[in-house]
Amino acid sequence: MYGSEFDGGAAFSGGGFMPSQATQAPDPSFSTSKNRDSQSLLPLTVKQINEALLTSDDKSNFSIDGVDVNNVTLVGRVCNRTGRVTDVTFLLDDGTGRIECNKWVQEFVDSNEVEGILEGMYVRIHGHLKGFLGKRSLNVFSIRPITDFNEIASHFIDCIYVHLYNSRLRKLQGVGVTTQPQMPTSTSTPMMGHQATSVNQLSSQYGNVGGQKNIEQMVLDFLQLPASNADEKGVHRDFIAQQLRVSVDKLMLAIQNLVEEGLIYSTTDDFHFKSTING
Amino acid sequence: MCSFILKPSSKARNSLSFFRLQKLAPVKAPFRQRFCLVDQEMDTSNPSVFVNAELLRLYVGRRVRAVIQVLRSDGGVVTGKSTDENQIIVKGSPPVPLSNFVEVIGIADTEKSIRAEIWSNFGNTFDTHTYNQLCQLANGEFKHLFL
Numbered sequence: 001m002y003g004s005e006f007d008g009g010a011a012f013s014g015g016g017f018m019p020s021q022a023t024q025a026p027d028p029s030f031s032t033s034k035n036r037d038s039q040s041l042l043p044l045t046v047k048q049i050n051e052a053l054l055t056s057d058d059k060s061n062f063s064i065d066g067v068d069v070n071n072v073t074l075v076g077r078v079c080n081r082t083g084r085v086t087d088v089t090f091l092l093d094d095g096t097g098r099i100e101c102n103k104w105v106q107e108f109v110d111s112n113e114v115e116g117i118l119e120g121m122y123v124r125i126h127g128h129l130k131g132f133l134g135k136r137s138l139n140v141f142s143i144r145p146i147t148d149f150n151e152i153a154s155h156f157i158d159c160i161y162v163h164l165y166n167s168r169l170r171k172l173q174g175v176g177v178t179t180q181p182q183m184p185t186s187t188s189t190p191m192m193g194h195q196a197t198s199v200n201q202l203s204s205q206y207g208n209v210g211g212q213k214n215i216e217q218m219v220l221d222f223l224q225l226p227a228s229n230a231d232e233k234g235v236h237r238d239f240i241a242q243q244l245r246v247s248v249d250k251l252m253l254a255i256q257n258l259v260e261e262g263l264i265y266s267t268t269d270d271f272h273f274k275s276t277i278n279g
Numbered sequence: 280m281c282s283f284i285l286k287p288s289s290k291a292r293n294s295l296s297f298f299r300l301q302k303l304a305p306v307k308a309p310f311r312q313r314f315c316l317v318d319q320e321m322d323t324s325n326p327s328v329f330v331n332a333e334l335l336r337l338y339v340g341r342r343v344r345a346v347i348q349v350l351r352s353d354g355g356v357v358t359g360k361s362t363d364e365n366q367i368i369v370k371g372s373p374p375v376p377l378s379n380f381v382e383v384i385g386i387a388d389t390e391k392s393i394r395a396e397i398w399s400n401f402g403n404t405f406d407t408h409t410y411n412q413l414c415q416l417a418n419g420e421f422k423h424l425f426l
Contacts, residue, residue, distance in 0.1 A: 097323030
């Protein structure tokens with residue numbers, strides 16, 4: 001969701017210190033998917049940033065859950081605020097840790113924004129994570145006081161969701177294909193341990209008997225297509241059967257198993273189904 | 280990881296031992312890097328844990344944060360309802376005025392009380408149900424993102 005929809009580059013291009021999409025688009029060597037991925041905005045905790053892996057020694061490239069980290073959003077309290085003419089530095093304390101933040105004041109709007117930020121205030125910041133000589137800090141684009149305090153809980157739930165999405169669901173959908181060492185038998189469904197094993201057992205059964213691609217995986221793949229997710233009601237079983245060219249009896253058996261695994265669910269009635277991913 | 284920074288004085292700089300030390304250390308990374316690895320800015324050593332009344336019991340003596348609905352305020356002692364609908368006592372110096380919902384950050388004093396250092400008014404409406412679920416997630420399956 002976040003990874004694919006939010007375009008950090010476009011959102012921050014107004015600041016004048018990020019190359020705009022337009023200048024990058026004509027470059028054929030620039031892969032679009034990689035570009036979008038690297039510019040996505042990640043909601044993170046300070047703890048996650050502290051544990052982020054450095055992908056290369058010489059540059060400031062960080063990786064969290066297998067995703068490159070550039071633009072991040074955090075929510076926390078402002079501590080040790082120091083204002084100067086050209087910039088403001090402070091520590092952001094989000095309860096999991098503290099990180100140094102720096103906001104350059106270039107224009108009048110910047111100084112207005114920054115003057116409203118007081119010590120002890122809860123703020124939402126958008127910024128760029130950078131590393132220098134082993135020190136991690138944030139170059140802040142935007143800083144905004146929090147007025148609805150439900151945003152704090154909402155932010156951390158976002159962090160959990162995005163972590164889950166990047167570490168598990170993304171792999172399930174084959175976006176970032178990496179095999180998990182603790183589950184060498186798992187093929188394309190690295191969900192929680194027990195689920196993955198049971199699906200794999202089933203798939204091997206089907207594989208041995210019929211020699212065909214197992215129906216469950218086909219149904220799951222079909223329901224995870226964007227087109228299948230478009231309708232809130234999900235997809236009718238007859239339509240799935242027709243599309244996958246399997247009998248309704250065989251299909252319902254597979255569907256029943258997938259429902260039990262928690263991978264799909266029935267929606268408005270017993271005939272419409274939807275994938276639990278991106279539901 | 281190295282926990283000290285070598286700062287040779289002008290005397291030591293000239294001394295043979297410092298150069299020997301430099302030679303003794305493995306030479307893969309530049310000398311300076313190996314001694315400046317200690318991160319002095321990022322600090323995750325003193326987190327404040329999201330708690331409700333049930334979780335508070337597990338963190339006596341540790342730094343916690345909780346949102347309470349204020350029931351009573353007598354001087355330095357505030358009695359409030361936690362997000363899992365139990366009573367929590369908060370000691371300290373509450374701000375004036377105190378809103379209906381308050382977030383407190385401080386040390387868990389006993390199983391049912393917090394000595395608050397930081398008070399933040401969270402206004403008169405707050406989604407306690409969501410916050411309570413976050414407390415559980417942040418202490419359960421996703422603890423590694425927080426602690």
